[in-house]
Amino acid sequence: MVKITFITKDNKSTTLEADSGSVMALAVDNNILGIGGDCGGVCSCATCHVHVQEDQADKIGKASEIEEDMLELDDNTNEFSRLSCQIEISEELDGAVFYVAQE
Amino acid sequence: MKVSEFTCPFAHARQSKGLGFMDDQNDPVTMLLRLKDVRKTAHNWKTFQSGAVPGRIVIPSEVKIRDTRQIPFELDPPAHGDFRALLDPWFKRPLEDEYQHKLDNIIDNVIDKSTSLASLDIVTEFALILQSQALTLLLNTPFEESKTWISWGTHVFRSDGEALDANKANILYDYLDKEIDRAAENPTDDLYSVLLASEVNGKQLSKEEVKGILILTFAGGRDTVINAITNSIAYLADHPEALEQLKQNPDMINNAVEEFIRYFSPLTQMGRVVTTDTEVCEHAQKADTRVSLCWASANRDEKTFERADEIVLDRKINPHVGFGFSHHNCLGATHARQILRTLLLKLSQQVSAIEVIDYKENIEELGEFNRKVGFDNLRVVLHRA
Numbered sequence: 001m002v003k004i005t006f007i008t009k010d011n012k013s014t015t016l017e018a019d020s021g022s023v024m025a026l027a028v029d030n031n032i033l034g035i036g037g038d039c040g041g042v043c044s045c046a047t048c049h050v051h052v053q054e055d056q057a058d059k060i061g062k063a064s065e066i067e068e069d070m071l072e073l074d075d076n077t078n079e080f081s082r083l084s085c086q087i088e089i090s091e092e093l094d095g096a097v098f099y100v101a102q103e
Numbered sequence: 104m105k106v107s108e109f110t111c112p113f114a115h116a117r118q119s120k121g122l123g124f125m126d127d128q129n130d131p132v133t134m135l136l137r138l139k140d141v142r143k144t145a146h147n148w149k150t151f152q153s154g155a156v157p158g159r160i161v162i163p164s165e166v167k168i169r170d171t172r173q174i175p176f177e178l179d180p181p182a183h184g185d186f187r188a189l190l191d192p193w194f195k196r197p198l199e200d201e202y203q204h205k206l207d208n209i210i211d212n213v214i215d216k217s218t219s220l221a222s223l224d225i226v227t228e229f230a231l232i233l234q235s236q237a238l239t240l241l242l243n244t245p246f247e248e249s250k251t252w253i254s255w256g257t258h259v260f261r262s263d264g265e266a267l268d269a270n271k272a273n274i275l276y277d278y279l280d281k282e283i284d285r286a287a288e289n290p291t292d293d294l295y296s297v298l299l300a301s302e303v304n305g306k307q308l309s310k311e312e313v314k315g316i317l318i319l320t321f322a323g324g325r326d327t328v329i330n331a332i333t334n335s336i337a338y339l340a341d342h343p344e345a346l347e348q349l350k351q352n353p354d355m356i357n358n359a360v361e362e363f364i365r366y367f368s369p370l371t372q373m374g375r376v377v378t379t380d381t382e383v384c385e386h387a388q389k390a391d392t393r394v395s396l397c398w399a400s401a402n403r404d405e406k407t408f409e410r411a412d413e414i415v416l417d418r419k420i421n422p423h424v425g426f427g428f429s430h431h432n433c434l435g436a437t438h439a440r441q442i443l444r445t446l447l448l449k450l451s452q453q454v455s456a457i458e459v460i461d462y463k464e465n466i467e468e469l470g471e472f473n474r475k476v477g478f479d480n481l482r483v484v485l486h487r488a
Contacts, residue, residue, distance in 0.1 A: 038440070039421075040357035040360075040361065040440075041357070042418065043421065043422045044421055069407075073142055073429060
């Protein structure tokens, strides 16, 4: 089990435990505000936009080209943006903090 | 060629110049065919406007058959966002357990009846019925209303085999006027009543605005949902192994739904009106002319999608634009996705094979392009598992 924290636009912090699946699915299953996951995780809807904590960016990894194309036209995009449906939960993610990009 | 094969008519034009051209009632359309161009144009609402004369961004244009503005579809930000903020929670109700339970029942009943028939036309005896009955959930209206909507046939704006038909459209408009008056007099908990009691920016919605939202809900989710259902069933008929795959791996159903939406693209394109002289794909585009975002072509863009012309049932990365893109993404997408996800789950559990007896393709004529968008009829036998 790894611990993952979401911080929503209203500054609410929620820490959850999980061992597999995508970060988006974890957020949706726990009703994290601002994460829709409308397309179910195929990188089509951009409703799971998060900002990775700056000092964890290397650990989480960069967006793929297709993901970057989606993010390019989304609101609130910055260099730490990722679509959380494209981040798989693994041991390395223990302690990860994600800032939800949308309200 | 298989029944469910939908050849992309835009491939050559997309690769060579990125644009297509068609006339539409003397208001020509420059069609954007590449995924990145479609996305960027959809995002740039200041130059590519939705809030033009009502009906003009639709292709074929509906300018001659309606004056009512479809809301929020024919608005631009910020007004568009104000209406979406009001409507989004209602249109996310398909994710609620009670809604899902009722949808389960509707789909179970439609499949039950269909498997007891010697054969049936999927378009009129399955998809139209399912779409209409499911719409009672979205509107939160009595189930019996679906009988009226089924009696209108598959199109709400067209007679069979004809282009736009004002008389046919008036059936819908008159019906909506009556329903809105009814809700104003005796409010219930249906969408009409909820909207009549709602405010946007401190102003109560007018009957005309409520009608605009309802026209969008009826028209936007009619042909599109019927095509998505019918085409998915055609695929399962051609690929009986897919039924078994989905039955064994229900986790794959979401990927399959998104892939069907990409491949079949139930809505071919949507227009925008250009607000200032500009360029699209190195082509000069004058103010007050039209461009279209050709979702169907963008969804086959080989620069993004590997094996773009094949259905890959478990496609993992699928950045399609089948439900549009950016702020104008499809308001009814949650409802449509729940219908298709539930349908695939139930068919995989209850049907062992689908046999096509006869069919007639529905071909759209779009200037230099002819696109298969669905079927006028698709007669099949559904074999119960």
